[in-house]
Amino acid sequence: xxxxxxxxxxxxxxxxxxxxxxxxxxxxxxxxxxxxxxxxxxxxxxxxxxxxxxxxxxxxxxxxxxxxxxxxxxxxxxxxxxxxxxxxxxxxxxxxxxxxxxxxxxxxxxxxx
Amino acid sequence: xxxxxxxxxxxxxxxxxxxxxxxxxxxxxxxxxxxxxxxxxxxxxxxxxxxxxxxxxxxxxxxxxxxxxxxxxxxxxxxxxxxxxxxxxxxxxxxxxxxxxxxxxxxxxxxx
Numbered sequence: 001x002x003x004x005x006x007x008x009x010x011x012x013x014x015x016x017x018x019x020x021x022x023x024x025x026x027x028x029x030x031x032x033x034x035x036x037x038x039x040x041x042x043x044x045x046x047x048x049x050x051x052x053x054x055x056x057x058x059x060x061x062x063x064x065x066x067x068x069x070x071x072x073x074x075x076x077x078x079x080x081x082x083x084x085x086x087x088x089x090x091x092x093x094x095x096x097x098x099x100x101x102x103x104x105x106x107x108x109x110x111x112x113x
Numbered sequence: 114x115x116x117x118x119x120x121x122x123x124x125x126x127x128x129x130x131x132x133x134x135x136x137x138x139x140x141x142x143x144x145x146x147x148x149x150x151x152x153x154x155x156x157x158x159x160x161x162x163x164x165x166x167x168x169x170x171x172x173x174x175x176x177x178x179x180x181x182x183x184x185x186x187x188x189x190x191x192x193x194x195x196x197x198x199x200x201x202x203x204x205x206x207x208x209x210x211x212x213x214x215x216x217x218x219x220x221x222x223x224x225x
Contacts, residue, residue, distance in 0.1 A: 022223065030211070031211050033214070034211060034215075038218075040201070041218050041219065042117075042119075042203055042216035042217050042218045042219045043156070043203070043205075043214075043216040044216070045213045045214070045215060045216075048213050081212065088155065088156075090214075092211055098142055098160065098212065099161065099163065099207065099210030099212075101157055101214065102155075102158075103155035103156050104155060105154065105155050106153075107156060112130070
């Protein structure tokens with residue numbers, strides 16, 4: 001079965017600093033999704049990546065999928081307290097047309113003012 | 114404007130007493146999902162509907178059932194909740210397979 005591993009598990013950064021969260025898959029990724037979750041709330045969709053080498057940005061958050069489609073990274077530039085939360089990567093479970101996702105265990109981000 | 118709405122946000126029930134969680138959506142999406150998320154863990158898919166087509170995960174306990182009477186609504190029924198069923202239950206929708214899933218705020222279920 002496919003597994004997703006996120007690193008680091010938790011991260012504390014000073015406001016204004018850049019940071020990167022990684023998501024590594026044991027198998028080829030057909031679709032990779034990044035979500036943000038605040039404690040006790042639902043998941044907020046951030047970005048979806050499907051093609052090897054693809055990169056997407058929204059405001060100060062950039063996500064990339066490597067050429068081999070087994071690793072994705074989420075990069076936040078000039079972090080702010082509003083970026084704090086749990087970041088989860090999710091992947092389509094092969095075969096790719098099931099519509100089902102598995103998730104990594106999450107990365108907890110704290111941003112110190 | 115909330116697009117995936119879960120009610121209630123917090124639910125307390127007694128051990129063994131049936132409970133129903135509800136989810137509605139204004140997105141007119143074909144697919145609806147139910148996830149269970151325990152503390153500090155990743156969400157785990159319980160089942161999903163593609164239109165009226167029900168898809169159960171192999172490891173979802175028989176204690177958990179679902180109904181989707183129409184496109185907009187989906188219910189999660191737990192017939193005899195045990196202490197191990199205390200968790201956050203998340204509903205999500207998507208336009209189709211391999212499309213982003215949009216989540217509600219979840220229902221936190223406590224068992225006394």
